[in-house]
Amino acid sequence: MGRVVDPWPTSGADLTNDVASGSPDPQSATVYTVRHTPKTIVVSGGDVSEILIDGAGAGSTAGAFKLGVGETIAITYNRSAPSTVVFAE
Secondary structure, eight states: EEEEEEEEEOEEEEOOSSSSTESSSSSTOEEEEEEESEEEEEHHHHHHHEETTTTOSSSSSEEEEOOOOTOOOEEEEESOOOEEEEOOO
């Protein structure tokens, strides 16, 4: 599929392959559920304090995360959002 442009829905919820009105930045501490196909999410920079995958700490505040359909991600940050790239498999 490739890169998803503006992947983060402005109201939270599902991380799909085609977001009608998305943002380049996730909302802080909002849980997003992967839908349609698996996603690879690359997180870097920003003022990230925690990344949760399926409710558990990812052990890192940056990196690449491959999530299957139905899995969740929440990125918590303070002042500045991280840079993110989302690829649909």
